[in-house]
Amino acid sequence: MGPGTRAFEVAKRTVIGTFNDGFIHAGNLAYLAMLAIFPFFILGAALFALIGETGEKTALIEAIVNAFPPTVERTIEPVARDVVEARHGWLLWAGALVALWTVSSLVETVRDILRRAYGTKSTRAFWKYRLISASFTLGAVVLLVTSLFAQVAIGAAEQVIEARFPQLAGSLAGLRLSRVIPALVLFGSLYMLFYTLTPMAYRARRYPKWPGVAFVTLWSIAVSAALPPVLSIFFAYSLTYGSLAGIMVALFFFWLIGLGMVIGAELNAALTVTPEEEEAFAGTQEPQEENTA
Numbered sequence: 001m002g003p004g005t006r007a008f009e010v011a012k013r014t015v016i017g018t019f020n021d022g023f024i025h026a027g028n029l030a031y032l033a034m035l036a037i038f039p040f041f042i043l044g045a046a047l048f049a050l051i052g053e054t055g056e057k058t059a060l061i062e063a064i065v066n067a068f069p070p071t072v073e074r075t076i077e078p079v080a081r082d083v084v085e086a087r088h089g090w091l092l093w094a095g096a097l098v099a100l101w102t103v104s105s106l107v108e109t110v111r112d113i114l115r116r117a118y119g120t121k122s123t124r125a126f127w128k129y130r131l132i133s134a135s136f137t138l139g140a141v142v143l144l145v146t147s148l149f150a151q152v153a154i155g156a157a158e159q160v161i162e163a164r165f166p167q168l169a170g171s172l173a174g175l176r177l178s179r180v181i182p183a184l185v186l187f188g189s190l191y192m193l194f195y196t197l198t199p200m201a202y203r204a205r206r207y208p209k210w211p212g213v214a215f216v217t218l219w220s221i222a223v224s225a226a227l228p229p230v231l232s233i234f235f236a237y238s239l240t241y242g243s244l245a246g247i248m249v250a251l252f253f254f255w256l257i258g259l260g261m262v263i264g265a266e267l268n269a270a271l272t273v274t275p276e277e278e279e280a281f282a283g284t285q286e287p288q289e290e291n292t293a
Contacts, residue, residue, distance in 0.1 A: 010270040017117055017266035022259055025113050029258030030251050032106040037064075037076065038083050039099030045084045046096035069227045072253050075246030104133035111197040113262055117269035120199040132196070187217055194268070207272045212264030219260035227253060 044060045061080045065073045108129060115121070122129070191213045195203060231249060241248045 010267070013270035014263065014266045017269065018259075018263050021113070021116050022262040022266070025109070025116075025262050026255045026258035028109055029106070029113075029261060030255035032109055033254040033258070034247075034251060036099075036103045036106045038080060039095070039102040040064075041080045041084050042095045043099040043103065046099075069224055069231075069249075069253060071228060071231065071246060072250045075250050100134050101130075104130055107133035107193075107197070110193060110261060110265075114194070114197050114265045114269075115199055117262075117265040118199050118202055118272070119269075120201065123200065187213070190216060194264070198268070202269075202272055207268075209268060211271060212268035215267055216260050216264040219263070220257055223253065223256045223260070227256070 041061055041064075048060065058081065061077060061084065065077045065080070068076065111129065111133070191209060194209050194213050198207075198209065227249075
């Protein structure tokens, strides 16, 4: 783990990259997350309306805000319910189009984070990137809706087994374990985000994606669990921001999540051995072999 080792160099590059770009991008992500979260709910409501399940809009909101700390949840949930319930018919679809553009801006920010981490530049036209981001946004909404239906189906199956087939109650443990599946779907969405937005030159299997994804996942869980007690012990946001304390806590939460995204991107980039580095390493090895010969 000392200087000169592979682990030290990876840690050094990750820390330096995060220090140079992390705080700026974390702030940008926090702002865009607050700007995009309600349009995301509108987009999900439009999809439910398309498949005739308008009553599931509340479940969509709950599935997302339940992952937030309680303070953030109490701030966002009532507003999200009002926003979704206020739109019907053409107004819902008009809002969905605006939401698609807004949420894709958030996706483009993640693309820029990965591009800076790998030290590459844009290679396609702006509108092509926007189309890809919009497609990814729709895919994320579909995956979220799928996970919600999976949760509902699993819950219904549990109730049927308990009521009509009590002799099979012992198998419920395995069925409850299958509730992990929606969480894996969400993890898959994060992996797909990193894979899709990583610069084309670094999408091959030889360049790892999972370490950054795993870090962001664990970081998000840790932030969600640790933020409430930390805020209650060390900070009194209400004394500073008054009625806006909930908004400020939400921004701080999204800022921390954004910082985790930057660290995950920098970690993946630091673990990547570029073709230039391989050539340089091979060049240093050849003289050593000649000297030993």
